[in-house]
Amino acid sequence: MNKKVTASDVAEHVGVSRSAVSRAFTEGASISASKRDEILLAAQQLGYQPNFFARTLSTPAQKARSHLVAILISDFSNPFQSYLFETLSTVLQKHGKQPMLLNVKQAEDLDAALMRLSGYQVDGVIAVMGSLPIESVAQCQKLSLPLVTLGRSDPAGQHPSVQTDNRLAGQLAAHYFIEKGFSRVGFVAGRADGQASTERFQGFIDTLYQHGIDDVARLEAGRYGYSAGYQITQKEQSTLRLLQGVFCASDALAFGLMDCCRQDISLTIPNQLSVVGCDNVPQSDWEGYQLTTVAQPVLEIAEQAYRCLEEVWQGKAEVNMLVRIKPTLVQRKS
Amino acid sequence: MNKKVTASDVAEHVGVSRSAVSRAFTEGASISASKRDEILLAAQQLGYQPNFFARTLSTPAQKARSHLVAILISDFSNPFQSYLFETLSTVLQKHGKQPMLLNVKQAEDLDAALMRLSGYQVDGVIAVMGSLPIESVAQCQKLSLPLVTLGRSDPAGQHPSVQTDNRLAGQLAAHYFIEKGFSRVGFVAGRADGQASTERFQGFIDTLYQHGIDDVARLEAGRYGYSAGYQITQKEQSTLRLLQGVFCASDALAFGLMDCCRQDISLTIPNQLSVVGCDNVPQSDWEGYQLTTVAQPVLEIAEQAYRCLEEVWQGKAEVNMLVRIKPTLVQRKS
DNA sequence: TTGAAAGCGATACCAC
DNA sequence: GTGGTATCGCTTTCAA
Numbered sequence: 234m235n236k237k238v239t240a241s242d243v244a245e246h247v248g249v250s251r252s253a254v255s256r257a258f259t260e261g262a263s264i265s266a267s268k269r270d271e272i273l274l275a276a277q278q279l280g281y282q283p284n285f286f287a288r289t290l291s292t293p294a295q296k297a298r299s300h301l302v303a304i305l306i307s308d309f310s311n312p313f314q315s316y317l318f319e320t321l322s323t324v325l326q327k328h329g330k331q332p333m334l335l336n337v338k339q340a341e342d343l344d345a346a347l348m349r350l351s352g353y354q355v356d357g358v359i360a361v362m363g364s365l366p367i368e369s370v371a372q373c374q375k376l377s378l379p380l381v382t383l384g385r386s387d388p389a390g391q392h393p394s395v396q397t398d399n400r401l402a403g404q405l406a407a408h409y410f411i412e413k414g415f416s417r418v419g420f421v422a423g424r425a426d427g428q429a430s431t432e433r434f435q436g437f438i439d440t441l442y443q444h445g446i447d448d449v450a451r452l453e454a455g456r457y458g459y460s461a462g463y464q465i466t467q468k469e470q471s472t473l474r475l476l477q478g479v480f481c482a483s484d485a486l487a488f489g490l491m492d493c494c495r496q497d498i499s500l501t502i503p504n505q506l507s508v509v510g511c512d513n514v515p516q517s518d519w520e521g522y523q524l525t526t527v528a529q530p531v532l533e534i535a536e537q538a539y540r541c542l543e544e545v546w547q548g549k550a551e552v553n554m555l556v557r558i559k560p561t562l563v564q565r566k567s
Numbered sequence: 568m569n570k571k572v573t574a575s576d577v578a579e580h581v582g583v584s585r586s587a588v589s590r591a592f593t594e595g596a597s598i599s600a601s602k603r604d605e606i607l608l609a610a611q612q613l614g615y616q617p618n619f620f621a622r623t624l625s626t627p628a629q630k631a632r633s634h635l636v637a638i639l640i641s642d643f644s645n646p647f648q649s650y651l652f653e654t655l656s657t658v659l660q661k662h663g664k665q666p667m668l669l670n671v672k673q674a675e676d677l678d679a680a681l682m683r684l685s686g687y688q689v690d691g692v693i694a695v696m697g698s699l700p701i702e703s704v705a706q707c708q709k710l711s712l713p714l715v716t717l718g719r720s721d722p723a724g725q726h727p728s729v730q731t732d733n734r735l736a737g738q739l740a741a742h743y744f745i746e747k748g749f750s751r752v753g754f755v756a757g758r759a760d761g762q763a764s765t766e767r768f769q770g771f772i773d774t775l776y777q778h779g780i781d782d783v784a785r786l787e788a789g790r791y792g793y794s795a796g797y798q799i800t801q802k803e804q805s806t807l808r809l810l811q812g813v814f815c816a817s818d819a820l821a822f823g824l825m826d827c828c829r830q831d832i833s834l835t836i837p838n839q840l841s842v843v844g845c846d847n848v849p850q851s852d853w854e855g856y857q858l859t860t861v862a863q864p865v866l867e868i869a870e871q872a873y874r875c876l877e878e879v880w881q882g883k884a885e886v887n888m889l890v891r892i893k894p895t896l897v898q899r900k901s
Numbered sequence: 902t903t904g905a906a907a908g909c910g911a912t913a914c915c916a917c
Numbered sequence: 918g919t920g921g922t923a924t925c926g927c928t929t930t931c932a933a
Binding site for chain 1: 571614616617618619620621623624628633635643644649653656657660661665666667668669670673674682683684685686687688709710711793794797798822823825826827829830849853854855856
């Protein structure tokens with residue numbers, strides 16, 4: 234294995250000082266164009282890459298940036314979290330940041346894990362959905378780690394958070410059913426203590442109520458996943474058979490529901506039941522589902538999350554503590 | 568925002584030297600137990616965490632470890648890549664490494680991206696499936712980045728790679744059909760130039776041939792994804808209708824195929840067609856699919872990949888350049 | 902066991 | 918525009 238190439242090596246090779254090499258790599262530094270080119274070329278040949286750690290070290294603490302951003306995620310099996318993770322990583326890379334991953338589920342001790350992140354001098358932390366228990370927010374502050382949470386509001390309002398307007402999501406689903414002239418509709422709930430599920434339900438029934446529909450069947454799946462959707466469908470066949478439309482707290486629930494209907498030949502539900510999901514994960518667009526769903530604009534969420542971090546970095550006095558993202562209805566065949 | 572706490576801060580707080588603080592954090596260093604405890608406690612209170620970058624700097628170059636490992640991935644929409652990525656990150660964390668992510672698709676310039684990784688002093692790079700074009704292997708060597716590739720053999724044999732025995736995968740599928748007494752079987756191919764697809768096909772037909780079956784229908788999906796599976800099924804309905812069993816080059820292809828069959832009422836295929844996938848992604852176990860599939864033992868792949876890196880780090884003379892993983896058949900309802 | 906001092910790789914400030 | 922030098926936070930000899 235070759236030894237690592239340092240600035241001194243390049244300097245020696247070209248016959249200049251280390252300072253010159255450093256300047257060659259600094260935008261707008263005071264150096265002649267010819268010398269810069271010469272140095273950059275030599276660097277290329279030698280395979281020299283400035284050591285970011287050392288750079289962070291020598292740069293005045295306030296301005297120092299590692300360009301490392303950690304993404305916290307708790308559940309890859311949740312397709313929406315997974316999708317959001319992917320999008321976040323893409324957005325970070327686009328902005329020249331290096332994504333680091335922290336799988337919270339896997340971490341024995343979250344506070345210790347956060348501490349380790351701080352040891353890597355990460356510039357910020359983005360916590361996907363429910364990946365950061367409120368207890369650990371304090372740890373981030375203690376370590377002065379800029380934090381942005383996604384999908385959960387911070388009760389104390391200490392850090393920015395980006396959230397989809399879940400009530401609006403429910404409203405959109407309700408309007409969709411109303412326009413179709415449905416009066417017998419239902420809701421499949423996710424986690425009982427889930428903020429998203431609860432808010433979506435509220436928006437849903439509020440709007441229905443305003444249109445004279447006050448009898449909404451509520452099925453408790455208990456979780457957001459595919460299996461939960463499948464199982465609640467089996468269990469509540471008789472209820473579902475009476476409905477014209479059902480709004481699911483997540484796409485995964487909707488997939489489970491649809492598949493259960495398809496599987497059981499006695500359940501002729503699919504022909505008469507209109508299913509609406511929530512999230513718009515890539516799978517909703519698969520030929521086999523073509524799920525009508527309330528889309529969380531994942532790209533916008535990711536971009537806004539990044540913007541929040543940027544504002545914190547810039548030390549803006551007025552950091553927006555709650556960014557609300559408007560969902561939209563994506564109508565497909567279901 | 569609080570200033571970052573340094574070793575000097577802790578030293579001053581406790582009334583000892585920086586050296587003492589450093590020793591307190593070094594396993595088996597020469598320091599009295601009482602003093603160590605005192606320092607560790609103070610560190611805890613102040614929220615002190617050694618700066619890994621600085622540590623790497625001061626440690627003799629050969630021994631220095633950032634404990635950062637980069638995972639290269641090219642396509643999150645591929646469920647197997649995604650699954651493997653998740654597993655890899657889990658395994659890395661378990662071994663005390665910090666996963667960094669590099670989405671290759673997103674990277675304008677891969678060589679530059681690799682260079683940046685080297686700037687972060689990553690200890691190693693794990694490239695998932697086809698995420699690292701052969702041209703870039705050289706770049707890794709130039710930057711002396713330990714590299715392990717997954718699922719693609721290195722023609723030059725310059726770096727270790729972990730691969731599932733794809734021929735065996737095809738053999739397993741064939742044996743499954745043979746045991747069922749099928750004689751009319753087919754294969755759905757993925758990418759035309761895909762090593763995995765090709766090898767699986769070879770193993771499949773070889774075994775069939777040995778058992779007197781030499782007429783195997785081959786459907787060209789062209790890609791590994793769900794849509795490809797769906798579309799080829801639509802297109803080749805008549806062919807499929809004649810088959811008893813079909814082996815798909817990936818689970819995603821199998822899902823697409825199954826869904827297409829379910830969708831089209833005229834296609835009564837599902838009742839008579841036995842589908843076998845390959846990969847065993849989590850979705851194969853969903854109630855709606857229950858796909859019989861040849862499992863790639865993802866956890867083992869990840870562990871072996873890590874072990875390869877470790878061997879390189881330890882400077883072992885005899886690094887195993889090709890680790891072959893044995894797949895197994897997971898029988899479900901399909 | 903302990904503290905002082907010399908680096909690690911890079912940048913910033915200072916004279917020139 | 919250029920090269921020396923102090924410095925960042927830490928580990929590691931080296932004396933004591």
